[in-house]
Amino acid sequence: MKLTIERAALLKALGHVQSVVERRNTIPILSNVLLSAEREKVSFAATDLDMEILDDTVAQVDVPGQITAPAHTLYEIVRKLPEGADVSLSFQGDDPRLQVAAGRSKFNLPVLPAGDFPVMSSEGLSAPFAIEAADLARLIDKTRFAISTEETRYYLNGLYLHTVVENGEAKLRAVATDGHRLALAEMPAPEGAAGAPGVIVPRKTIQEARRLLEDASGSIDLQVSPQKVRLDFGSAALTSKVIDGAFPDYMRVIPRDNAKIMLVDNVLFAQAVDRVATISAEKSRSVKLAIEPGRMTLTVRNMEAGQAVEEVEIDYDGDSFEIGFNARYLLDVTGQIGGEIAEFRFADPASPTLVVDPTDAGVRYVLMPLRV
Structure with a gap:
């Protein structure tokens, strides 16, 4: 694999994916980001087994290929490179290291085989419906502070996203509660949202989605299933498992x-x-x-x-x-x-x-x- 990419584009893509990687991992491959270079683009993927973030960006690809490298280390290197630099990433099969070069700076990073990287399937997801980035950000911002951090009541450790029909009008609603307070935000349901199942989206997924929304504009494609949720932000995509539990009947306490x-x-x-x-x-x-x-x-x-x-x-x-x-x-x-x-x-x-x-x-x- 050999490619050249502009530092700002590389930093943005790595910034989107690397935050899902836990600082401490008992499984070495989960500390790495997967780099996949083909034609004129390079894709990045990171996962913690419960959530996966993908992002791709334009690059000059001389030799296509795949490899994984330490996510946080690579991100920190790129962050500290000078603005406007062109970054070269190369990996030869006979050398078990990723070569990172920009100007006079050169780094060698340990790698693990791309074949060992776990990929999250997207099977069973509903047909996507579009929601404006600003509307989704509002639903999250107005409610996420009330998400519980108490692990024993795991079904409260997320944002309950679902559709309801009131007075003949379909609404997309987000609800969070920790048992002491409750936050509810709603909006007219986007076209196609009415048939989607209600899901409890984990707190970490909500945090990552909100971060990705900062760089997003226009509409986001949202897909849900009883087990997973997927958000497409254009070049970036987030897929996450949802919390397997029943959210309480919150209307009784309002x-x-x-x-x-x-x-x-x-x-x-x-x-x-x-x-x-x-x-x-x-x-x-x-x-x-x-x-x-x-x-x-x-x-x-x-x-x-x-x-x-x-x-x-x-x-x-x-x-x-x-x-x-x-x-x-x-x-x-x-x-x-x-x-x-x-x-x-x-x-x-x-x-x-x-x-x-x-x-x-x-x-x-x-x-x-x-x-x-």
């Missing part, structure tokens, strides 16, 4: 009749929560909200660090009450509100609270209160 409605300036409220939470105990991070007509008083008490109190003006004219929340969860939710005003809908201090964005009807958040 309040419908919360009658106490409070409107608050989102930025001022978030800043106030952040300030008073400075002295909260790290484990509970609880903040008490005393809500009365026209104002809300935020209080945090810590036996060791003291007390913090702050008042915020609100639009509310119901009965006074007190309710507590985890400050981190409040900040996560307020961080997703796109408009100036956040709308909180309460029932009572022990029941779930619904938070909505008046400027975006397609998002809903649920927060479980704390005892304070």
Whole structure:
């Protein structure tokens, strides 16, 4: 194999694939990236056995061929080469090393046979449907903060992507919850999405997809099956196993009749929560909200660090009450509100609270209160 490629193109392709490779691997081949050179392009592939990312780019291929090389090492070498450099990659069958050269820099990297590299099949996937890159990024950004990191409840360790029909309208919906809070974002279902099965996309896959979306524009092709999901970003493609489990019936926890409605300036409220939470105990991070007509008083008490109190003006004219929340969860939710005003809908201090964005009807958040 012998090829020449522009450094920026090589860096971009390697950047897309190498992050799927775990830093520590008991299986040596999984530390490597697969290079496949043919005609006027070179393809790169990396996998952790649960997810595979492919990317290809234009290159001057003198001798076609395939080989695998250490993913992170190759990426770091290319990253540190001077901008605008032409990078030569060559591998001769009698020399068990990949030669990397650019200008006066030369590197020799150990290789493993391409035949040992595991390839993830794409069998059983549904017909692809197109979704705008910006729409998919919105679904991910509005919900991924609520994905659980608790491994025992593995079925919550991902984003539940599925279609629903409400009032005769099909919607593509993303939902995440960790049992303490829930995030839901939806959009009109793209054409062809209605027949696709609902899948729980793992947290790591969501992170990698969001990274690839930063370099994507236009529409993304999405395919799903009960076992896998595949996203095509143009030159790059991501295939991943999905979580084998049943996502809970989340609609049961979304309040419908919360009658106490409070409107608050989102930025001022978030800043106030952040300030008073400075002295909260790290484990509970609880903040008490005393809500009365026209104002809300935020209080945090810590036996060791003291007390913090702050008042915020609100639009509310119901009965006074007190309710507590985890400050981190409040900040996560307020961080997703796109408009100036956040709308909180309460029932009572022990029941779930619904938070909505008046400027975006397609998002809903649920927060479980704390005892304070």
